Amino acid sequence: MSNIDKALQHLSRVISEQEHVSPITYDGFLAELTAKPQMTIRNVFQLFYDMIKNYVGEGMDEYPDDPETINYVNYDTRRLFVENSDQPFFADRLFANRLVNHVEAMRRGKQQNKIYIFEGPAGSGKSTFLNNLLMKFEEYSNTEQGLTYETVWRLDRKILGKFAEHEVSNFLDKLASLLDQYELSQQQIIEARETLVGTQDFVEVPCPSHDHPVLMIPKHHRRAFFDDLFRNDEFKWKLFTDKEFDWVFRNNPCTICSSLYHALLDRVQNPVEVFSMIYARPLRYNRRLGEGISVYNPGDKPMRQNVLTNEQLQKRINELLRDSNQVRYIYSQFAKTNNGIYALMDIKSHNAERLIELHNIISEGLHKVEDIEENVNSLFLALMNPEDEVAIQEFPSFSDRIEFINIPYIMDLNTEVEIYRNIFGRHIDDSFLPRVLHNFARVIISTRLNTKSDALLEWIVDPEKYQLYCDQNLQILKMEIYTGFIPKWLAEEDRKRLTAKRRRKIISESEMEGDHGFSGRDSIKIFNDFYSAYANKGKLVNMSILCNFFTKWRKDLTPAIPEGFIDSLQRNYDYTVLQEVKESLYYYNEEQISRDILNYMFAVNFEHGTVETCKYTGEKLEITHEFLINLENHLLGMVVPIERRLAFRKETQKEYTTKTLTQEMMVEGRSATETGLYQSLLERYVYNIKEKVLDPFLENTNFRRAIKDFDTDAFKTYDKRIRSDVTFLINNLGNKYRYTKQGAKEVCIYVIDNDLAKKFANS
Known part of the structure; x- marks a missing residue:
């Protein structure tokens, strides 16, 4: 086998497996329905919601345990708007939450009688957003997760008959005698018979409105039917109680399907035989063909022919039913987006006219095609610039039918x-x-x-x-x-x-x-x-x-930027990088700090001049004013008035005796290091170490040069302590704040040269 044959066979197998799914009988559809009810009973609104959740996911709340959370979550919209897109759209957190909230409300609440208009200024990416959204919707509908069904009729010739069998035989006998002179063979007569009768056993009549197969069950029988079909489980409860499934019991099939059902029932007098002619096939949305998705640009002119039909199919239906008035196979372009998406790109020019035309359709869910009422249950989407709102202001009754969704410039x-x-x-x-x-x-x-x-x-x-x-x-x-x-x-x-x-x-x-x-x-x-x-x-x-x-x-x-904003941004940045450098430079002996705090908590309870052994550290302490000042320098800072020191000692001693010792340690059984007082003193101690950590280095002129020479041969000439401190600082900036070596060196020089430690000394 040649490579060409192999490639074609492989391609044929992949296409057959992935893209060609034959219609299934109504019995087969009901089996699928009972096996996967949540996926099988879906209209366009539920499918749209499932598509969004499939590509976006649940999102992440950074503060899930916060009692004041508002569920303002971080949705990753890259799979929906960026991946495999020729022109990616980037949705910020504000818009992503807005979109998901609207889609959830769309699924939960009343789904009809609305048009969703995405409004935003020029340059906000509205067109890119909608194109990518429709592309992913079409893509999702062709996956196993996005599979939904539409109705197709197969009118059985064996049940309905095209001609009576004896009429065919008499006609062929006469034809054979007339054509003896041409010496017609028996095989040719057989082929003529097959041509006349028809080689297919059925006439396929697709529903142009893409009706869901469950709508073929007579409306007044649906509740009882589903009560018999489903066992008493969670889905059955949702089906009968949730508003998102109202359509199952409320919607009617299109006039073509309804007419076919009644005509066939009158003809065969057996509902089982009627349902044997109803099939379900995957609904394939195709924007380019206008099947399930229709998108109109402002320059697209209205169709000249508003009533569509299929004369050949109409003729076959008439021949089978022998009554041309029972089923009229006519529909409009709106039928092609029933249970699909109808989208307008910018409300101007011809699209302004289309929007007005939608007024009655959105209000009633119906569209008149000659003397026939056509169901239109579509997801209506549109894009609009704020200045184009005048197109709808003349119709106040339209305002409650419009749901505006802002799509502004990025603010995240x-x-x-x-x-x-x-x-x-x-x-x-x-x-x-x-x-x-x-x-x-x-x-x-x-x-x-x-x-x-x-x-x-x-x-x-x-x-x-x-x-x-x-x-x-x-x-x-x-x-x-x-x-x-x-x-x-x-x-x-x-x-x-x-x-x-x-x-x-x-x-x-x-x-x-x-x-x-x-x-x-x-x-x-x-x-x-x-x-x-x-x-x-x-x-x-x-x-x-x-x-x-x-x-x-x-x-x-500059005029467009708020006054003072850049100065504030500079100050914010300076303060932040100063804290990063301090955080990266200081290191301390945790054990020594813990001993200092425990000794201080113990010592403030005794008179000056006494000698006591601390029951927490076991150290023998000579409690003097100087001893306490040395510890307080770490807790309060170096330059603190004596009055403030004495007040702090008194506050510490009071909290120790009234809460730390008597309540937290004796009653609650906490260790000294688990108490609130210890944690508060520890926070003060560490903060003051960080605040002063740069002081000794700023006084050393070699420190700045050593930073510039880091990672060069010249760095080896500095003494061991400076090399150790600079290496520790550079590595920490990289590990904690993702600086490169060059970036860490430059930010340190920036902090030193701009004297940021002095600038924020009293902050």
């Missing part, structure tokens, strides 16, 4: 960065110090947010107290919340005040944002200018370069 900084990576390559991260690339995204997003947030100001009464971390408009804080992250720099009392109600109010403000500022196209152009100018210059892009770009090189962009 992680998604904005992901767009840069997709367009320019993931290697762009290698050109930036950590957090600088995300800060670029923060500048872009700041132009898309409203400068005043009533929800944030109601929560954070005094924004000034967060001036080290945030701007005066609290936009930096809002961006963090939009990404699903609650900053650690929030005070404990404000963290507790972030109730579910407040958090929902903050998130809800996103509905009024993202329609102004730098568009998606603008941000890509701006980033391209920035990246081309500063990347790959032998030095990683830092915050100073970022700030200079927006304030000096591209001054034309």
